[in-house]
Amino acid sequence: MKIASWNVNSLKVRLPHLGQWLADAQPDIVALQETKLEDAKFPVDELAAAGYQAVYSGQKTYNGVAILAREPPADVVTDIPGLDDPQRRILAATIGPLRVVDLYVVNGKAVGDEKYAYKLEWMARVREFLAREHERHPNLVVLGDFNICPDDRDVYDPVAWGEDILCSPPEREALKAITELGLHDSFRLFESEPGHYSWWDYRQAAFRRNMGLRIDLILIGEALKPAAKAAGIDREPRRWERPSDHTPVTLELDI
DNA sequence: ATGGTTGAAAGTCAA
Numbered sequence: 001m002k003i004a005s006w007n008v009n010s011l012k013v014r015l016p017h018l019g020q021w022l023a024d025a026q027p028d029i030v031a032l033q034e035t036k037l038e039d040a041k042f043p044v045d046e047l048a049a050a051g052y053q054a055v056y057s058g059q060k061t062y063n064g065v066a067i068l069a070r071e072p073p074a075d076v077v078t079d080i081p082g083l084d085d086p087q088r089r090i091l092a093a094t095i096g097p098l099r100v101v102d103l104y105v106v107n108g109k110a111v112g113d114e115k116y117a118y119k120l121e122w123m124a125r126v127r128e129f130l131a132r133e134h135e136r137h138p139n140l141v142v143l144g145d146f147n148i149c150p151d152d153r154d155v156y157d158p159v160a161w162g163e164d165i166l167c168s169p170p171e172r173e174a175l176k177a178i179t180e181l182g183l184h185d186s187f188r189l190f191e192s193e194p195g196h197y198s199w200w201d202y203r204q205a206a207f208r209r210n211m212g213l214r215i216d217l218i219l220i221g222e223a224l225k226p227a228a229k230a231a232g233i234d235r236e237p238r239r240w241e242r243p244s245d246h247t248p249v250t251l252e253l254d255i
Numbered sequence: 256a257t258g259g260t261t262g263a264a265a266g267t268c269a270a
Contacts, residue, residue: 010263013263036262060263061262061264061268062270110257115269201259201260245260
């Protein structure tokens with residue numbers, strides 16, 4: 001089974017890219033972020049024609065998450081219980097043997113900004129939610145755009161980035177508090193070297209110069225670790241015309 | 256250094 005996560009930065013613009021990539025990569029489950037679409041405008045029919053059922057939680061202009069799957073998603077959750085948040089950033093569903101949680105983590109803008117405080121608060125609430133999900137579902141997959149570089153290997157220039165947004169110690173601690181629930185960064189089960197990124201800024205020819213960050217992650221519960229066979233980052237769609245600034249990340253599970 | 260580029264939407268805001 002192949003699982004993927006992709007921040008498409010507008011599903012309206014990127015629907016052709018997604019269609020091409022689904023045909024090329026043949027994933028079984030895909031978590032999308034930044035769909036930027038109201039639910040009424042979600043391209044259900046186009047994706048069904050490609051062989052995928054979809055669940056989605058979107059809004060106009062900003063945010064928006066979706067899960068595509070070959071098997072029907074069930075037990076869908078679109079909000080963190082007790083957190084009244086209009087921003088559409090989380091989506092959970094059960095697909096076959098897996099519980100899948102798609103996250104579009106708050107960017108935070110800059111350390112000290114009010115959005116940064118919201119990011120840390122949101123991460124703490126997500127951690128509580130994931131702790132409960134993991135108790136109920138050992139086969140838990142948590143994936144998405146985390147907007148946090150786990151460590152300096154995931155940053156093209158760690159000295160320049162320093163402790164700025166996406167790399168600050170409180171953000172990394174918030175991510176660590178989630179991985180310490182027994183949720184492993186699957187990419188690092190297979191690759192320990194630096195220089196592998198999932199996002200490159202649109203500016204300054206960052207992709208061509210490989211000035212990127214690895215902020216798109218697929219975390220798996222301890223119970224799934226033996227099933228993990230390969231993890232990857234598919235840079236090909238980042239080379240296409242009018243690309244998203246993120247590229248798909250993948251995980252092969254023998255399940 | 257707060258630059259430049261893209262998306263949504265129509266002047267800016269968010270990333």
